[in-house]
Amino acid sequence: MPASPRRRRLRPKIFAVGLSGVVVAGLSLAGITSAFAASAGSLVGAASGKCLDVANNSTADGAAVHIWTCYSTVPSQTWTLADNGTVQSQGKCLDVANNSTADGGTVHMWSCVDAVATQKWSLNAGGALVNQASGKCLDVRERGTADGTRLQIWACGGTDNQRWTLTGGGTPPTTPPTTPSNPGTPVTNPDLGPNVSVFDPSMSASTIQNRLNTVFNQQVTNQFGQQRFALLFKPGTYSADANVGFFTQVAGLGLTPGQTVINGRVHVEADWWPDGSQNATQNFWRAAEGLAVNPTGGADRWSVSQAAPYRRMHVRGNLALSDGGWSSGGWMSDTKVDGQINSGSQQQWITRNSQIGSWTGSNWNQVFVGVQGAPANSFPSPPYTTIGQAPVVREKPYLYVDSAGAYRVFVPALRRNSAGTTWANGNPAGESISLSDFYIVRPGDNAANMNAALAAGKNLLVTPGVYNINQTINVTRPNTVVLGLGLATFVPQNGVVAMRVADVDGVKVAGVLFDAGTTNSPVLMEVGPNGSATDHAANPTSLHDVFFRIGGAIAGKATTSLLINSDDVIGDHTWIWRADHGNGGTVGWNINTADNGLTVNGDDVTFYGLFVEHYQKYQTIWNGENGRTYFYQNEMPYDPPNQAAYMNGSTQGWAAYKVADSVNNHQAWGLGSYAYFNVNPSVVNARAFEVPVKPGVQFRNMVTVSLGGTGTISRVINNTGAAVNTGHQVTYLTSGP
Known part of the structure; x- marks a missing residue:
């Protein structure tokens, strides 16, 4: 199916609020008109020395606003502080999305409406732009200084990431803290549930080693058990x-x-x-960090x-x-x-x-x-x-303990065109969030409690356990963090969708396993509803160590495991697996049924480390434009009982990776697809990769393998590349189609 067209967001009107008491550059209300009427130029951030900028020079409603290196000739960096209190560029107004007044409310551009208070700003004596609707300041997220860092509103604190100078190059920037933080309420001794062990340097080496050994001895062969553990070492x-x-x-x-x-x-x-x-081919589901x-x-x-x-x-x-x-x-x-x-x-x-x-x-x-x-x-x-x-x-969020002994979650900053570690030069850039801003999910908790916490503005820290959920977990707030410890596992009941993420900026989901329930779910995780079209380039949603399993522990079923409708999503290591082995009665062609592992409808989606295996139809379907995949690993289903059961119309089998015929631009590097048809070795798959032949579609460095010569893949990509089978088990192809 083709990518959905971008759609215009509708916003309700709200009534204006009076400007009494607002001070602009040291002037009282009486002086606002003349001050704003004469004010035009670049707005330069004190912390970064960079300019307030509209992403991609866009003039569309909903265009993202970020900081960027200053260029005198760029119209998207020219701002007018108008006499009605609006801040305008190229005929559109600086606006707070969805009429938000909360900390973290996203700032973007929108058609100017004089009665809308979220479009009214005042430049105070300290250089802060204060939003009339909320009384909060225009703020550079996470105190970032990199090109592309997004803007939000936040409680005014006089910090450099909230100070702006109009034209003239601005005041010399000061060095921002390396770990900007949301102080919150310090949490020094949280209840992390029964399956978390926290070690302290004051503990004896024998006590720590005994606990490590006890957990390992329980888990060394416990591949499909219910037990989950996190073993955490304080600094x-x-x-x-x-x-x-x-x-x-x-x-x-x-x-x-x-x-x-x-x-x-x-x-x-x-x-x-x-x-x-x-x-080690079954050494799955574990982590070191x-x-x-x-x-x-x-x-x-x-x-x-x-x-x-x-x-x-x-x-x-x-x-x-x-x-x-x-x-x-x-x-x-x-x-x-x-x-x-x-x-x-x-x-x-x-x-x-x-x-x-x-x-x-x-x-x-x-x-x-x-x-x-x-x-x-x-x-x-x-x-x-x-x-x-x-x-x-963006690197995966993680739990840490600060120098005062308080527990916090660190959310690393978005990086562009990067190499090397985030910590090579000291503390990484990003946002530090108090654990008081998290609802701690413990074994026995339910989806209703999680949803209530999310609706109240909390993030989720999901402690190790298996959580049977009878309603969808709904993540609707921008910048929400859902962080699992010890491969915390969600099992949907009665065929519900396990998690839905709204089409909002900057959600981070990390360290969780979605394990399909015994009643078929149409989708296990959905990112953005159907038709999503908001540009999230400056602050994308990201998925880190998010895993999916169909069968193995239980006879799970789900039509699609991961559905991505939002634009700009980053996939940062995911294994999407229909089980080829497991507990008795949990695996079989008609038992753990699943059509597709991943379907991408959003544009500009990027995946690093995409593992998709054993699904019964197309394993990955990519319908969005400008997709990128860096590393793809696939095994075709082991268990088609015969060729008739594994046909795509008149085509033998289903490609491991399908790019829709309507797509004009797609890039992929380092892809492998393997066949091991051990139930019926005579089964044939026509090709591993199926893509449109267009200049903008390029696959580089592909390999197909017949594992032990059991099964045939006739071509690598479309109709190109030698077959792999009993007589020729590995084929390499450097480019296609």
Whole structure:
């Protein structure tokens, strides 16, 4: 289906509010008219030295407003402080979206309406632009100084990110704090539920090690169990060996990795198989974050496959990604490895925005985006796809403890054209939110409580557990954070949609697993309603370590796992999986049914680390314009019983990645699709990738594999690329269609 056209937002009229008592540049109300009538030029931010700017020089209603490097000839940076109190550029007025008066209300451009109080501003003696409707100040989000940082309203505090100078270059900027924050009420001893262990440097090494061992011994083979754990280390130095099992998150509570140091190991092994195969292809669902590790013997190991993120880590030595047996795909970001990374048997891997000493090893598909020290692009020999910078990205939010002992959640700032870690030069840029602004979800909680908290303006911190939800979790407020610990899991009941995110700016969903219920859900997660068309380029919604599972633990069913209708969404590591194995009675062609893994209708959507496997029709469908994918890993369904059950009309099978015929622009780098038709090896899939033949559609560095020669993929992309089958098991293609 074609991408939806952008639609004009309708807004209700509101009545004007009097301007009594407002002061503009030291003038009383009587002086406002003459002051504004004579005021035109650039508005320069004191903190950044950059200009208030309308994104993309747009004159459309709803156009985003941000800061940008000042250019004297750009009309979108020319502002008039009009005599009626409006602030205008190119005939449109600076306006607060949706008539909001709350902290964080989005500022954009809209057709001028004299009676609308959200379009009335005053420039006070301190250089702040004060909105008449709310009494709040025009504020640069997260105290950002980067080009493209969006504007909002916030309680006036006299800070540099709220001070503006009209024309003339402005006052010299001061250095903003490196961790701008929303102070909130300090929370020093939160109840994080029964499945979170918080370690303190004052605790004995034996006490900590006993807890680590107890959790690991319970989780080492607990692939489809209900237990979830988070093991958190407060800032300090520890001697410990953290062997990380299923559904376990091990994380430091420092703002940067170096604040929490482990002398020992934080590792994953593949020695739990009785046959001694060291097979890591099922080492799923675990995580390590925010730790500096001085590894025993100078080397650590993270032998994993899908849904096992390795984030904000600093390995002061070498790191191995396998331990002898097969391993099948993983994720690393915002991480520094001082020594060498050895990928070993990893069939595919993505490393994003990191710094490494060196890399050795390759099999089918290794992708590096914004990685300092990455090997040169050399696909297919060896199959390295190297891209120097990530075009637009935000790192995953995380829980930390500040210097006063208060718990907070840090939301890293949006970065453009970036390489390396966020913390290379000290504290990262971003927003720090008090835990008092979060509703803490604990085992036994329900969706009604979550929705009530969200409606009251709270964010969600979801502690480890499995949550059966009988109504949709509705995220409607811009900039809401939903952060899961210990792979917190939502299971929809009675066929409901598990989560819907409104078409608003800057929502962050991270660290959660959506596990389909036994009654079919049409969708597990929806981002933006059908027809969404708002431009979120300056403050996109982002999904970090958001995972989906159909079957395995229970006989789950869902037609589509993830549906993205909003524009500009960033996908930052997701595994969308229809189970190929699991508990008895939970897996089968007519049991854990699921048509599509991911459907993208929004424009300008970017995915890093997209893993989609085993769906029964198109596994990924992309209908929006200007989509980008950096790394794609796919396995076709193992279990078609025969060819007749796996036909797309007259075509044998369904492509792993379908770009709609109506799309004019789409880019993808580093893609792999594999066949293993073990139920019926005679099944054939016509092609892995199906795309329109247009100049703006480009796929680079593709590989298809017949795993063990079991199953056939006839072509790589459209009708190009040699077949893989028993006699020819791997085909590489550097470009298409």
